[in-house]
Amino acid sequence: MNFASDNTAGMAPELMAALSRANEGFAIGYGNDALTRDVERQMADFFGHEVAVFLVPTGTAANALSLAHITPPWGAVLCHDTAHIMTDECGAPEFFGAGLKLIGLRGENGKLTPDTVKQAITRYSGHVPHQVNAASLSITQATEAGTIYRVDEIAALAEIAHAHDLPVHMDGARLGNALARMNVTPAEATWKAGVDVLSFGATKGGAMAAEAVVFFDRTRAAGMAERRKRAGHLLSKHRFISAQFEGYLKSDYWLKLARYANAKADKLADGLRKAGAKIVWPVEANIVFTLLPRALDAKLKAAGAAYYVRSNAIAGNDVAIAPDEMLVRLVTSFATQDTEIENFVGHVQRG
Numbered sequence: 001m002n003f004a005s006d007n008t009a010g011m012a013p014e015l016m017a018a019l020s021r022a023n024e025g026f027a028i029g030y031g032n033d034a035l036t037r038d039v040e041r042q043m044a045d046f047f048g049h050e051v052a053v054f055l056v057p058t059g060t061a062a063n064a065l066s067l068a069h070i071t072p073p074w075g076a077v078l079c080h081d082t083a084h085i086m087t088d089e090c091g092a093p094e095f096f097g098a099g100l101k102l103i104g105l106r107g108e109n110g111k112l113t114p115d116t117v118k119q120a121i122t123r124y125s126g127h128v129p130h131q132v133n134a135a136s137l138s139i140t141q142a143t144e145a146g147t148i149y150r151v152d153e154i155a156a157l158a159e160i161a162h163a164h165d166l167p168v169h170m171d172g173a174r175l176g177n178a179l180a181r182m183n184v185t186p187a188e189a190t191w192k193a194g195v196d197v198l199s200f201g202a203t204k205g206g207a208m209a210a211e212a213v214v215f216f217d218r219t220r221a222a223g224m225a226e227r228r229k230r231a232g233h234l235l236s237k238h239r240f241i242s243a244q245f246e247g248y249l250k251s252d253y254w255l256k257l258a259r260y261a262n263a264k265a266d267k268l269a270d271g272l273r274k275a276g277a278k279i280v281w282p283v284e285a286n287i288v289f290t291l292l293p294r295a296l297d298a299k300l301k302a303a304g305a306a307y308y309v310r311s312n313a314i315a316g317n318d319v320a321i322a323p324d325e326m327l328v329r330l331v332t333s334f335a336t337q338d339t340e341i342e343n344f345v346g347h348v349q350r351g
Contacts, residue, residue: 001305001344003330012206012257012334018247022239031238039242042249048187052221055241056233057209059173060089062199066213068097069224070167070197075135076101078120080112082144082314096231101132108318109281110145114156121164137161138169141178146287148178151193158194168194173201177285180258191216202248206257206334210244257334261286264332271345280319288330297326300347
C-alpha cells in the first residue's frame with residue numbers, strides 16, 4: 001500500500017531496458033553523444049516545434065535553472081503559494097537565480113487565476129529601483145493539489161504575463177499525467193498556449209533521473225549550456241539521461257504510463273468515496289487528497305500504508321478540516337496494483 005509518491009516506484013521496464021542498452025560500449029560525454037542528438041530531435045517532434053533542450057537529473061535543477069535564466073536577480077517569480085518551487089525546493093530558485101524572489105499567490109484548487117496574477121503584477125511593478133518587480137510567471141502542471149490547468153486557462157494566464165513582458169515557465173514534473181487526462185497534444189498544452197520554457201519531467205512518470213529544460217524560442221536559451229555546467233548539472237555520462245527520455249518518448253510510452261497511473265488514481269478515489277471518505281480536490285492527474293480521522297491514520301500506518309500527511313494550511317479556504325482530521329496525499333504510479341488499492345480502501349471502510 002505505497003501511495004507516498006510516484007517517485008517511490010522503481011523504473012518502468014522499457015526505461016530500464018533503455019538504460020541497459022545505453023550501457024553497451026563507449027560514448028563521448030557531456031551530451032555530445034549520438035543518443036542525445038536523437039533525443040533532441042525526438043523532443044522537437046514531440047512538441048511539434050523547434051526547441052532547445054537541456055537535460056538534467058532532477059526536477060529541482062530543471063525548475064531552478066529555468067527560472068534563473070528568465071528572471072533577473074532583482075526580479076520576482078509569481079507562482080501559487082503551494083507550488084513545488086515555493087514549498088519543496090529549499091530555496092534553489094533563489095540560490096541559482098542569485099537572489100531572485102518567489103512571490104506565492106493564493107488560488108483555489110491549487111491554481112492561479114487571471115485576476116490574481118493581474119493584481120500581483122500591478123502590486124509588484126513600477127517602483128524601481130526600490131522594489132522587487134514581477135519578472136516571470138511560473139505555473140505547475142499538474143498542480144500540487146493534483147488538479148490541471150486546461151489549455152484555455154494556461155492561455156489566459158500567459159496572455160496577461162506576456163502583456164507585461166513576463167515570460168511563462170511551466171513546472172511539468174507531471175506533464176504526462178496532465179496531457180493524458182486532457183487528451184491534448186504536447187504542443188497545445190505548452191507553446192501554443194503561451195509557455196516559454198518548460199521543466200519537462202520523466203522521473204515521476206517512470207524514469208530514474210531524467211528531466212529536461214525545454215525552450216520554445218531557441219534564442220532565449222543563449223547561455224543556458226554554461227548555466228547548467230556552472231550549476232554542476234551537466235552529467236559527464238550524459239547518455240544515461242538521454243536513454244531514459246528516448247525510451248520515455250518512443251511509441252508514446254509516456255502516455256501508456258500516465259494513463260495507467262491516472263486510472264489507478266480514479267479507482268482509488270472511487271473506492272474511498274464509496275467508503276465514506278471525503279475527496280478534497282478534483283482528481284485530475286494521479287494524485288488523490290482525502291481527509292482521514294487521526295485514529296484511522298494510525299491504523300493505516302500500522303498496517304503498512306505509506307503516504308504523506310500534509311499541513312492543513314495547504315487546503316486554504318478550499319475545504320473545512322475538523323480538528324480530528326488529517327489532510328492526506330495519495331499518489332499512484334505505473335507500478336500501483338489493484339490489490340494495494342483494494343487493501344487500502346478496505347482498511348478505510350473498516351475504520
